[in-house]
Amino acid sequence: MKARGMYAWANPWFRWSLASIIVIAMCSMLIGFVWLPSVQPDFTAQGLWASICRAAGVPASWAPDLDTTRSHPQSTDVVLERTMARAAAPDAVGRGATLALNCTMCHGARGLSISDAPNLAGQYPEVVIKQLHDYKVHKRASSVMEALAQGLSERDISDLASYYAYLPKARTAATTYAEALPALVRVGAPMRNIAPCISCHGGVDQKLGTPWIEGMPLDYLEAQLKAFRSGSRHNDSEAQMRNMARAMTAQEIDAVSAFYARKAPTGESR
Amino acid sequence: MLLARKLVLAHFWVAFVAFLGAILLGEWQMFVRSPLATWVNNPEHYYRSVTAHGTVMAYVLPTLVAMGFGYAITELALERPLIGLRWAWAGFWLVILGTILAAVTMAVGKASVLYTFYPPMIASPLYYIGVVLVVVGSWIWVALMSINLRAWKKDHPGVSIPLAMFGNVAGAYLWAWTSVGAATEVLVLILPASLGLTDTINAGLARVLFSWTLHAIVYFWLMPTYIAFYTLVPRAIGGRLYSDTMGRVAFVLFLVFSMPIGIHHLFADPQIGAGFKFVHAAMTAMVSVPTLLTVFTIVASAEIAGRLRGGKGPFGWVKALPWDNPMMLAVTFSFVMLGFGGAGGLVNMSYQLNETIHNTQWVTGHFHLIFAGAIVIMYFMVAYELWPQLTHCGPLPQRLMKTQLWLWFVGMMVLSMPWHLVGLLGMPRRMAYYDYTHPDLQSQAWTVIASTIGGLLLVVSAAVFVYILATAHRGARLVPKTFTFSRPAHAGAATPVALNGFGLWVAMMIGLTIVNYGFPIAQLALLPEAWVPVIPIGGRG
Numbered sequence: 082m083k084a085r086g087m088y089a090w091a092n093p094w095f096r097w098s099l100a101s102i103i104v105i106a107m108c109s110m111l112i113g114f115v116w117l118p119s120v121q122p123d124f125t126a127q128g129l130w131a132s133i134c135r136a137a138g139v140p141a142s143w144a145p146d147l148d149t150t151r152s153h154p155q156s157t158d159v160v161l162e163r164t165m166a167r168a169a170a171p172d173a174v175g176r177g178a179t180l181a182l183n184c185t186m187c188h189g190a191r192g193l194s195i196s197d198a199p200n201l202a203g204q205y206p207e208v209v210i211k212q213l214h215d216y217k218v219h220k221r222a223s224s225v226m227e228a229l230a231q232g233l234s235e236r237d238i239s240d241l242a243s244y245y246a247y248l249p250k251a252r253t254a255a256t257t258y259a260e261a262l263p264a265l266v267r268v269g270a271p272m273r274n275i276a277p278c279i280s281c282h283g284g285v286d287q288k289l290g291t292p293w294i295e296g297m298p299l300d301y302l303e304a305q306l307k308a309f310r311s312g313s314r315h316n317d318s319e320a321q322m323r324n325m326a327r328a329m330t331a332q333e334i335d336a337v338s339a340f341y342a343r344k345a346p347t348g349e350s351r
Numbered sequence: 352m353l354l355a356r357k358l359v360l361a362h363f364w365v366a367f368v369a370f371l372g373a374i375l376l377g378e379w380q381m382f383v384r385s386p387l388a389t390w391v392n393n394p395e396h397y398y399r400s401v402t403a404h405g406t407v408m409a410y411v412l413p414t415l416v417a418m419g420f421g422y423a424i425t426e427l428a429l430e431r432p433l434i435g436l437r438w439a440w441a442g443f444w445l446v447i448l449g450t451i452l453a454a455v456t457m458a459v460g461k462a463s464v465l466y467t468f469y470p471p472m473i474a475s476p477l478y479y480i481g482v483v484l485v486v487v488g489s490w491i492w493v494a495l496m497s498i499n500l501r502a503w504k505k506d507h508p509g510v511s512i513p514l515a516m517f518g519n520v521a522g523a524y525l526w527a528w529t530s531v532g533a534a535t536e537v538l539v540l541i542l543p544a545s546l547g548l549t550d551t552i553n554a555g556l557a558r559v560l561f562s563w564t565l566h567a568i569v570y571f572w573l574m575p576t577y578i579a580f581y582t583l584v585p586r587a588i589g590g591r592l593y594s595d596t597m598g599r600v601a602f603v604l605f606l607v608f609s610m611p612i613g614i615h616h617l618f619a620d621p622q623i624g625a626g627f628k629f630v631h632a633a634m635t636a637m638v639s640v641p642t643l644l645t646v647f648t649i650v651a652s653a654e655i656a657g658r659l660r661g662g663k664g665p666f667g668w669v670k671a672l673p674w675d676n677p678m679m680l681a682v683t684f685s686f687v688m689l690g691f692g693g694a695g696g697l698v699n700m701s702y703q704l705n706e707t708i709h710n711t712q713w714v715t716g717h718f719h720l721i722f723a724g725a726i727v728i729m730y731f732m733v734a735y736e737l738w739p740q741l742t743h744c745g746p747l748p749q750r751l752m753k754t755q756l757w758l759w760f761v762g763m764m765v766l767s768m769p770w771h772l773v774g775l776l777g778m779p780r781r782m783a784y785y786d787y788t789h790p791d792l793q794s795q796a797w798t799v800i801a802s803t804i805g806g807l808l809l810v811v812s813a814a815v816f817v818y819i820l821a822t823a824h825r826g827a828r829l830v831p832k833t834f835t836f837s838r839p840a841h842a843g844a845a846t847p848v849a850l851n852g853f854g855l856w857v858a859m860m861i862g863l864t865i866v867n868y869g870f871p872i873a874q875l876a877l878l879p880e881a882w883v884p885v886i887p888i889g890g891r892g
Contacts, residue, residue, distance in 0.1 A: 087848050087852060088854070092849060094848070094849030098855065099859075102607070102859055102862075105633075105637065109629065109630045109633035110626070112633070113626040118625070118626070133626070136625050136627075137624040137627065137870060137874070138626075138871065139874060161884065162550050162884070163547070268394065268784065270786075271784070271785070271786055285394065289886075
């Protein structure tokens with residue numbers, strides 16, 4: 082037997098294999114790109130070529146009925162990027178420290194206070210950046226913070242974030258797993274679509290843009306969860322916190338807030 | 352004549368020890384998910400375990416078995432020493448290094464991305480580098496198989512390649528081209544993101560590239576099993592192989608049709624056009640052809656065995672089969688599981704029916720039945736067949752082997768049938784826990800307990816398997832009998848030239864892949880909307 086002749090048309094194996102594969106490919110393409118789309122009105126509305134393009138995954142426009150001139154409500158303008166979370170240079174921390182003198186009245190000299198304003202010491206930089214941006218463009222409401230954020234430039238915001246990220250987190254440590262953790266914190270409530278707190282807020286994982294909430298003031302935590310639940314706070318980009326809070330009962334909001342506030346600094350110790 | 356005994360043994364032992372570890376993880380997962388245990392305290396541990404179980408079972412075990420079996424076939428079927436023994440050891444150590452690297456990264460929780468590692472979830476770069484090393488190690492094997500065959504052909508012009516070696520090299524070429532998809536995904540998209548060079552990743556493109564590997568890899572796992580069907584089973588049960596040509600046709604059909612079908616894993620993905628989904632579904636139907644041919648041929652070969660043993664009439668030969676032979680038992684179990692798994696697979700591949708079971712526990716049931724059932728049970732037989740050659744041990748304990756096979760078969764059915772059922776009822780796969788106190792879930796709780804019991808049987812079976820292999824190392828050394836492969840019913844029949852080489856089929860494999868994947872890949876690569884922010888897993892806190 083000679084090895085020659087394998088690719089010759091005279092070799093029936095070659096002839097039949099090649100012909101069958103071409104026929105199979107052509108038939109399935111014709112069915113998939115022409116015949117099946119022909120019975121779908123949304124495919125055929127703009128003619129055969131448009132229908133083939135759609136079947137190939139390339140519609141002429143992805144959403145032809147959408148009125149692009151109309152603006153849609155948007156929860157936030159900030160797109161979180163990993164660069165926001167990187168450690169800053171010492172000079173940025175220094176500039177941030179100077180700017181932060183404006184913030185001490187509520188947030189404390191070192192980012193911790195008992196004024197029910199959130200602690201900022203050790204907060205992740207991208208969190209501070211996002212919230213200040215949202216205040217500045219009125220995506221998050223606070224009569225005090227919206228006014229204060231107006232005067233801040235991009236660089237001011239990033240310097241402030243660097244400064245607060247640089248401050249030590251005081252006496253609060255991350256939640257570690259234990260059977261004793263409240264169920265909602267540990268495993269959430271799967272049948273109600275409530276994710277466990279620790280899958281984003283530290284513990285199982287710490288997601289980008291999710292704040293450090295250990296030791297936050299009780300009133301602040303409760304107020305925020307309630308605001309998410311009612312929709313009066315709506316600057317969570319994917320509505321993730323609104324969806325969590327909406328499914329929670331008032332008792333659960335109290336319990337989760339009390340859990341995370343348990344390590345809040347007390348007046349005497351400051 | 353098996354000279355590379357140490358090499359083959361090293362591959363098999365690492366594979367089976369890893370297998371034993373991973374099966375314990377699998378059973379732990381089943382247990383903590385069942386109502387028998389309280390909820391797993393930290394779901395991350397569950398996903399870490401899924402990642403490790405899947406990475407070992409899907410990548411490490413079959414790759415090492417295919418490599419070890421491939422080296423053994425090269426020497427036994429070509430009847431000459433392996434060329435490139437030193438390179439083979441280099442490949443082995445690369446696989447080991449990669450496995451250790453990936454295992455450590457997974458163990459410290461920096462790679463809980465599940466073994467399919469779909470972006471935008473991104474693990475530590477060490478995990479991907481580990482997986483790449485495993486693949487690169489296996490590429491050395493691919494090259495060695497090709498070189499050994501070429502050298503043999505040069506010395507034996509015009510002689511047909513032994514069927515075992517033909518299947519073995521088909522498997523090697525299949526793997527070489529299969530792994531290109533995921534290798535491209537890891538090197539071009541994932542590693543830059545994982546190393547922090549980019550903050551976004553083309554998730555749509557990554558999924559398409561992975562699908563290129565994801566389905567065809569199944570046929571790479573399957574090759575050693577099919578080689579065993581054709582070249583070991585008929586001899587072991589005292590029959591003849593019904594058709595040598597049919598074996599070759601099945602192997603080349605796998606080569607041609609296993610790649611351009613992977614998009615059936617992405618039926619729910621919006622970034623792929625409906626036309627391509629249909630084309631891939633149609634081609635997936637084609638890949639059932641070599642399996643049906645194989646089932647026909649092996650059943651026909653068994654009939655020859657039955658009739659040679661005096662079986663008469665349309666079904667009398669079935670009774671006359673050597674049912675006390677472990678190989679007979681294994682191939683029967685394998686076909687039963689292949690039948691159920693294959694029928695389930697037809698549901699998965701059809702564009703419409705897939706909607707009902709997509710991402711449910713059904714899918715887990717399907718691939719456990721096909722891979723862990725039909726395929727792995729033949730890996731056991733390959734090891735049992737080769738062990739006397741490898742260790743020069745005496746005959747293995749037949750009763751214990753049969754007990755092990757029974758446990759594996761019953762365990763796999765009890766594990767995976769409830770999964771199919773709850774999948775139809777809508778239970779999602781890859782969940783760390785279920786709240787069985789909920790009235791909607793309460794009625795499904797028993798199925799999870801059943802699967803846990805099935806898993807326990809599998810653990811026992813795996814332990815018995817490793818025990819049989821380990822104890823064979825003790826005791827008197829015997830000179831093994833000459834190893835033989837099945838003889839065809841019509842020995843000496845001429846092999847068509849097209850089935851004595853791979854050129855045409857490799858060309859068709861590459862051509863069809865380009866036709867079916869070229870456009871979706873190019874389109875997604877150029878689509879700016881497909882780039883999404885990376886989500887690092889285990890990044891901080």
